[in-house]
Amino acid sequence: MYSSFDDNISARKLFDTTPVNVLDIVSWNTLIDGCVKSGDLDLAREIFDRMPERNDVSWTAMISGYAKSGELDVAQSLFDKMMPVCRNVMTWNSMISGFAKSGFLSLARKMFDDMPCKNIVSWNIMVSGYAQCGELEVARCLFDDMEVKDVFSWSCMIAGYAQNNRGEDGLNLFREMLAEDCIRPNEVTLVSVLSVCGHLVALDQGKWIHSYIDRNGCKVSGNLGAALIDMYAKCGCxxxxxxxxxxMNDKNISTWNALITGFAVNGVADGAIEAFSQMQKLEMKPNSITFLGVLMACCHGGLVEEGRRYFEIMSKTYEIQPEMKHYGCIIDLLGRAGLLEEAEAIVKTMTVKPDVMVLGALFGACRIHGETLIADRLRKDFLRMKSREAGCHILLSNIYAAAGRWADACSTRSMLTMHEIKKGVGLSSVELPKI
Structure with a gap:
């Protein structure tokens, strides 16, 4: 009777004013589905509890609703009460997805293994869950065991490699995907592979993927365009x-952020500031990533006044609270300009506890300008962190050595040996063979 209901009529009103004996099971299920989709699980449960008869759709709607909202104990309770014969693959997948997205992979895996019948969605949930949690070997074993894979399967695995700094593995898997005649990469796949190319500074491969996008008539949406811009910027182009x-015709905040950050990392400060100015003229609201890019540009360009101004309007005009990276940029900018007391004042008034990177930026400035008093004051905060970051220890030692305070320099260096802290090895990038 009620296959759907108008948005202007609430489910509560419809439920309260309709005689129970008039509603068939499809109508009951429609009410529950509408409540679940709108986030009103309490009303959905009230309707569910009053149903004279339930089927697998009713149970699955409720279990899915609780699982998606993170109320896994309630979802599990309903799942256990449901007659096993009524559990369909969607019911099982709802539970598995809920556990996997909440990080309970062992519980998700147990349910996955217990499933009497799995479909490709079941496999994809597990591959994605393990990949997102960084358990790439387990994810790859499941991926390889899949008899049938779709584009989502490939994209999950490639994205997992990209997000966990296994770029070469991601590119190799992308090559395998292209060899599958029946599978074509989608936007998620292409964004992940472009991210890998940018990270590895694999320009030739990034250009090949750009050419692939053009040849196959793929729409360059905001996110895909941002990935292309980011790739070229990281490769210095x-x-x-x-x-x-x-x-691009379809520009979103991600696109603008990629452009601004691209200018910033390549030292084109005026380009980043001009792009930000265009955003303001178009009345596009910036976010925290936008300001991070602008502050990075100011830092690379030594634009102190501009940096101060953007740091101020970020919170005062746009009500965006500075994060650790924003503080790191402004402190680095002020420190390099010799405004060490102003930089220290910001450290003391930070809304979040300063981390090693923030203190390291100020230590670096103290070394450049031969400032030992501020370094002494910051040293106490740094030692309380019990950090295993070698860089700050070395900077402090160099500051004291330059000031002729050899005892302090030696004691600072000795802490590296005492706590078995090792300096990180140097890294370099190489271009990989073309796809």
Whole structure:
């Protein structure tokens, strides 16, 4: 009778004013589904409890609703009460997905193993869950065991490699995907692979993927465009990044952020500031990533006044609270300009506890300008962190050595040996063979 209900009529009113004996099971299920989708689980449960008869759709709707909202104990309770013969693959998948997304992979795996019948969604949930948690070997074993894979399966695994700094594995898997005639990469796949190319500074492969996008008529949406811009910027090809941006019709905040950050990491401060100015003219609201890019640009360009101004309007005009990276940028900017007391004052008034990177930026400035008093004051905060970051210890030692305070320099260095803290090895990037 009620296959759907108008948004202007609440489910509560419809439920309260309709005689119970008039509603068939489809109508009951429709009411529950509407409540679950709108987030009103309490009303959905009230309707569910008053149903004279339930089927697998009723149970699955409730279990799915609780699982998606993170109320896994309630979802599990309903699942246990449900007659095993009534549990369908959607019911099982709802529970598995709920556990996997909440990080309870062992529980998700147990349910997955207990499933009497799995479909491709079941496998994808597990592959994605393990990949997102960094358990890539387990994810890959499941991926390899799949008899049938779809584009989501491949994308989950490639994205897992990209997010966990296993770029070469991601590119190798992408090659395997392209060899499958029946599978074509989607936007998620392409974004992940472009991210890998940017991280590895694999320009030739990034250009090949850009060419693939053009050849296959893929729509360059905001997110895909941002990935292309980011890839070119990380490979040092600012002109290519700008060209992608200018050709796009569908620009979103991610696109603008990629352009601004791309300018910043390549030292083109005026380009980043100009892009931010254009955003303001278009009345596009910036977010924390936008301001991080602008502050990075100011830092690389030594633009102290501009940096101060953007740091101020971020919170006062746009009500965006600074995060650790924002503080790191402004402190680095002020420190390099010799404004050490102003930088220290910001450290003391931070809304979050300063981390090693923030203190390291100020230690670096103290070393450049031969400032030992501020370094002494910050040293106490740093030692309380019990950090195993070698960089700050070395900076402090160098500050004291430059001031002729050899005893302090030696004691600071000795802490590296005492606590078995090792300096990180140097890294370099190489271009991989073309796809």
């Amino acid at each position: 600012v002109e290519n990044a700008v060209e992608v941006f200018q050709k």
